[in-house]
Amino acid sequence: MKTVIRTNNLSKVYKDAAAPVHALKNVSLEFIQGEFTAIVGPSGSGKTTFLNVIGGLDKPTEGSVVIDGVDIATLKESQLFDFRLRHIGFVFQSYNLIPVLTATENVSFIMLLQKQPKKEMERRAKEMLEQVGLSDKLDVRPGKLSGGQQQRVAVARALASKPDFVLADEPTANLDTESAFNLLDIMARLNKEENITLIFSTHDQRVIERASRVITLVDGAVAKDEAFDR
Amino acid sequence: MKTLLTISWRNIWRNRSRSLIIIIAIILGLMGGVFSAAVRLGTEQQQYRESVEHQISHIQVHHTDFVANPEARFRIAQGFEIAKQLTEHPAIKVASPRTVFDGMAASANMNSGIRIKGVDPDTEAHTTSLDKLIVEGTYFAENGRLPSVIIGRELAEKLNSGVGSRIVLTFQDIEGEIISASFRIEALYEVSSSRFEERNVFVRTTVLNSFIGDPGAVTEIAVLLEDSDEYRKLKDEIQAMHANLEVRHWADLMPALFYSLEFLDQSLIWMVGIIMLGVSFGLLNTILMSVLERIKEFGVLMAIGMKKTKVFAMVLLETSLVSLIGGVIGLLLSFGMVEYLYVRGIDLSSVGGDGLSEFGYASVIYPEIDPVFYFKLMILVVAFAVVAAIYPAWKAVRFVPAEAVRTE
Numbered sequence: 001m002k003t004v005i006r007t008n009n010l011s012k013v014y015k016d017a018a019a020p021v022h023a024l025k026n027v028s029l030e031f032i033q034g035e036f037t038a039i040v041g042p043s044g045s046g047k048t049t050f051l052n053v054i055g056g057l058d059k060p061t062e063g064s065v066v067i068d069g070v071d072i073a074t075l076k077e078s079q080l081f082d083f084r085l086r087h088i089g090f091v092f093q094s095y096n097l098i099p100v101l102t103a104t105e106n107v108s109f110i111m112l113l114q115k116q117p118k119k120e121m122e123r124r125a126k127e128m129l130e131q132v133g134l135s136d137k138l139d140v141r142p143g144k145l146s147g148g149q150q151q152r153v154a155v156a157r158a159l160a161s162k163p164d165f166v167l168a169d170e171p172t173a174n175l176d177t178e179s180a181f182n183l184l185d186i187m188a189r190l191n192k193e194e195n196i197t198l199i200f201s202t203h204d205q206r207v208i209e210r211a212s213r214v215i216t217l218v219d220g221a222v223a224k225d226e227a228f229d230r
Numbered sequence: 231m232k233t234l235l236t237i238s239w240r241n242i243w244r245n246r247s248r249s250l251i252i253i254i255a256i257i258l259g260l261m262g263g264v265f266s267a268a269v270r271l272g273t274e275q276q277q278y279r280e281s282v283e284h285q286i287s288h289i290q291v292h293h294t295d296f297v298a299n300p301e302a303r304f305r306i307a308q309g310f311e312i313a314k315q316l317t318e319h320p321a322i323k324v325a326s327p328r329t330v331f332d333g334m335a336a337s338a339n340m341n342s343g344i345r346i347k348g349v350d351p352d353t354e355a356h357t358t359s360l361d362k363l364i365v366e367g368t369y370f371a372e373n374g375r376l377p378s379v380i381i382g383r384e385l386a387e388k389l390n391s392g393v394g395s396r397i398v399l400t401f402q403d404i405e406g407e408i409i410s411a412s413f414r415i416e417a418l419y420e421v422s423s424s425r426f427e428e429r430n431v432f433v434r435t436t437v438l439n440s441f442i443g444d445p446g447a448v449t450e451i452a453v454l455l456e457d458s459d460e461y462r463k464l465k466d467e468i469q470a471m472h473a474n475l476e477v478r479h480w481a482d483l484m485p486a487l488f489y490s491l492e493f494l495d496q497s498l499i500w501m502v503g504i505i506m507l508g509v510s511f512g513l514l515n516t517i518l519m520s521v522l523e524r525i526k527e528f529g530v531l532m533a534i535g536m537k538k539t540k541v542f543a544m545v546l547l548e549t550s551l552v553s554l555i556g557g558v559i560g561l562l563l564s565f566g567m568v569e570y571l572y573v574r575g576i577d578l579s580s581v582g583g584d585g586l587s588e589f590g591y592a593s594v595i596y597p598e599i600d601p602v603f604y605f606k607l608m609i610l611v612v613a614f615a616v617v618a619a620i621y622p623a624w625k626a627v628r629f630v631p632a633e634a635v636r637t638e
Contacts, residue, residue: 048636057533057632078537085535092635096530100240105233110534112233157534 002033004165004197005054010063012049012220023049024060025221031165031199036191036230038211039201046220047201048169054199055088055167056080068164085113089158089166089196093173095150097142103129103153104138110161128156132186148179152186159190165197172204184210234540238547245520249552252516256556257563259509260607263502264564268597269576270498274491275598280422281487282480284358285430287326287452288461290483291316291468292476296449300345302331302404302442306475309448316453321464323456326350326357327448329438333401335381335431337389344385345430346401348438348447357454360419360432367393367417370434377437378416382427386418393418399431403442411441422593495603502607506614514618517549521622528626529634538627545623546616553615560611561604571597 012024023046031037039047052058054065056072064071067087075083084090089110097106107125116124129135132152142150151171158166168187172180188210191198200207208214216224242249282288291312293304306312309327316325329348334341351370355361361369365383372378376396386392393415400410413433421427439447455464461479469477481488521528531541579593 052632055533081532081535081537083535084533090530090533092530092533094526096526096635098237098527098531100237100244109233113535113540 003030004033004035004067005029005031005199006066007054008064008066010050010053010065011061012046012053012058013061023220024053025219026063027217027220027222028063029215029222029225031197033197034191034195035197035199035213036188036211037197037199037213037215038208039199039215039217040203040208041217041223043203045217047217049220050217051167051169051199051201055090056084085110086161087164089161089163091151091154091158091166091168091171093170095142095147095154095174097150097153097157099142102139102141103134103145103156106142106153107156107160110157114161116161124160125156128160129153131190132156133182146179148175148182151175151179151183155183155187155190159194159196162194163196165199168198168200170202170204171200172202172207177206180204180206234544234547238544238551241520241524241544241548242551248516248519252513252552253556253559255509255512256553256611257560259505260502260557260560260611261564261567263505264561264568264599264604264607265597267498267502267603268568268571268599269595270501271494271599271603272572272595272597274487274494276422276596277487278491281484282458283454284360284363284421285423285426286480286483287357288455288458289453289465289468289477289479291451291453291472292478293449294474294476297476297478300330300332300449301406302329302402302444302447302449303406304449305329305404305444306448306451308446309451310446312472313448313451316451316468319464321456321460323454324353324356326353326452326454327435328354328450328452329435329442329447330450331401333399335385335389336398336400337391337395340389342385342388342428344399346399346438347430347432347450348435349432350435354432357452363419363421364417365420367415369417372414372416374414376412376414377433379413380417380419380432381415382424382430383418383420384424384427385429385431386415388428391415399433401442404444404447409441495600498603499606499610503610503614506610510614510618513549513553513615514621516552517545517619517622518625520548521545521626524626525629525634525637528629529631529637532627532629533631533635541627542623545626546619549615549619549622550612553611557608557611557615561608564599565604568597568599 007027007029010024010027014021014023027050039050041047049058053060060073064073072080072083098109101109104125107128108121111121111124126138129138132155134149134152137145137149145153172183175183184207187198190196202208210230212228212230214226215222291306293306296304313325313327316322326349331346333344333346335344370378379397379399389397391397395415396412397415398410398412400408403409439445455461465477465479528541532538575594575596577594
C-alpha cells in the first residue's frame with residue numbers, strides 16, 4: 001500500500017502567547033492511500049494544527065511532512081500554493097464556498113486553477129455533483145442551498161480534482177443529524193470508489209464510528225492510534 | 231482571466247447599494263471636474279478667439295519705434311505693398327494695412343484717450359470681422375458731410391453719445407502737429423472686452439491718411455493666418471523678409487493669455503486629478519470594506535491553491551471594473567452636458583457676469599473640452615482606481631489562510 005503522507009517528529013510551538021504553546025509534540029504518523037482517518041481529541045489537543053501543517057497551511061516548528069516524496073516544509077510559499085492546488089483537497093467546517101459562483105463553478109474552480117480542459121472540467125463537476133446528489137442544483141449559488149447541500153458541494157469541490165488526499169476540518173460540526181449522515185455516506189462511498197485518502201478532525205461520534213482509523217491527540221501528542229475494519 | 235473577471239464582476243454586485251454609491255460618486259466627481267474644466271477652457275478659448283480673431287489678429291507688423299511711441303510719424307515704408315505681398319502668401323488669409331495711433335475723443339461734455347485705427351472697410355471685415363460686431367448703425371455705408379467713425383458701445387456710453395452723434399478726434403499728423411477733426415458716429419460695435427470697446431475707434435484709412443498728410447501711410451499690418459498654429463513659423467518668415475520691421479505674434483502681444491492657454495491643459499488635468507483623488511479615497515474605503523468582509527473567502531481561495539498574485543489581481547480587477555463603470559458613464563454624461571451647454575451657453579449676466587468684460591471675458595460662457603481630454607481622464611480614473619486598490623489588494627494577500635478560513 002502506498003504511503004500518502006508521512007510526518008516525522010512533527011512539532012509546532014506558538015510563541016505569540018505569553019507562554020509558548022506546544023500545539024504538536026513529536027507527531028510521527030503515516031497515512032496510507034485510501035484510508036478514512038478521524039483525528040479526535042478534546043479542544044486544544046492540536047487537531048486543527050495537525051491538519052493545517054500536513055495541509056501546508058502552516059509550517060512546523062520542527063520535523064517534516066513528506067507528501068509524495070516531497071518535504072513540504074522545504075517548499076517556498078509559491079511552490080506550496082501550487083502543491084496544495086495539485087495534491088490536497090480541503091473541506092472546511094463552515095463550507096466556505098465562493099458565494100458568487102454556482103455549484104458547478106465552485107466544483108470546477110480548483111480544476112480551473114489547475115488549467116484543466118474546459119470540457120473535462122464541466123464533465124467532472126457535473127459528475128461530482130451527481131455523486132453528492134445535487135444534480136438538480138448545478139446552477140444554484142451557495143446562498144440558495146441548505147447547509148448540508150453546501151457541504152456536499154464543498155466535498156465535490158475537494159474531490160473533483162482527484163487530489164492525493166482530502167483534509168476535512170470538522171465537516172459535520174454545523175450539520176443536523178440527517179445532513180451529517182448523508183454527507184458521511186457520500187464521503188465513505190467516494191473514499192471507496194475514488195480510493196481517495198480522507199483525514200478528518202472531529203468531535204463527532206458519527207464520524208468516528210465510520211472511520212477505519214482513529215487517531216487520538218492529547219495536548220499535541222498522539223495518545224492512541226487505532227485501526228478498525230469497517 | 232475570464233473566471234477572475236466573472237468573479238470580480240459578481241463580487242461588485244454582492245453589495246449593490248455600496249457599489250452604486252461609489253459609482254455615483256465617480257460619476258459626479260467626473261462631471262464636476264469636466265464641468266469646471268469645460269467652463270475654464272471655454273472661457274479661455276472664447277477670449278482667445280475674441281482677442282486674436284476680432285482684435286489683434288495672429289501677427290502684427292510695425293515700425294520698430296512704433297511699439298514704444300504709437301505715433302503717425304513711425305510709419306511702415308511701402309506699407310500697402312508689403313500688405314499686398316503678405317496677402318499673396320498661401321499661409322496668410324488676409325493682411326490688413328492700418329493707420330493706427332493714439333489720440334483723444336471728445337464729445338460735447340466728455341473726452342477719453344483712445345486708439346484710432348484707420349482701416350480699409352473690406353479688408354478689416356475679413357481680418358477682424360468688425361462688420362459682424364456692429365450692434366447699432368451701419369458698417370462704413372454712409373458718405374455724409376462728416377466722415378464716419380465706428381466706436382465701441384462702452385466709449386459711446388462714456389462720451390454720452392450714440393449713433394449719429396458728432397465727436398471730435400484729436401491726434402498728431404506726420405509732422406507731430408496736433409489736428410482735431412469732427413466725425414459722425416456711424417455705428418457702435420461690441421466685443422467681450424469693455425476695455426477694448428472703450429479704447430478703439432475705427433475710421434476709413436483714406437480719411438485718416440488725408441488728415442495726417444500721407445495718403446500712403448501705414449503704421450500697422452494685421453495678419454490673419456489660414457492655420458492659427460502656424461503663427462510662430464510665419465512670424466519668423468515675415469521677420470526674415472522684413473528685418474527692419476517689428477514683427478510680433480499674438481503670444482508676444484498677449485503673453486498672459488498665451489501662458490494661460492499653454493498651461494491650461496495641464497492645470498485642468500491637475501484640477502480633475504485632485505477631484506478624482508478625493509473620489510479615490512472613497513473607492514479605497516469601499517474596496518477595503520469589501521475585502522475585510524471577505525477575509526474567510528480570501529483564506530479559502532489561498533488555501534485551495536489560488537496564488538496571491540491572482541488574489542491581488544482579483545481585487546485590482548474589482549476596483550478597476552467599478553471605476554470603469556463610473557468612468558464610462560461619468561464621461562458619457564459629461565460629454566452630453568458639455569455639448570448641451572456649448573450650444574446653449576451659460577449666461578452669467580444675471581449674476582454679475584457683466585463685470586467679466588472688464589477682464590476681457592464674455593458674460594455668456596460656452597463650455598468646451600478637447601475630446602483628447604476625455605481620453606486622458608479615462609486613463610486618470612483607471613490609474614487612480616488601480617492605485618486606490620493596491621492597499622486593499624495587499625491587505626487581501628496578507629491574510630494567513632489557516633487563520634482566515636476560521637474567521638467568523
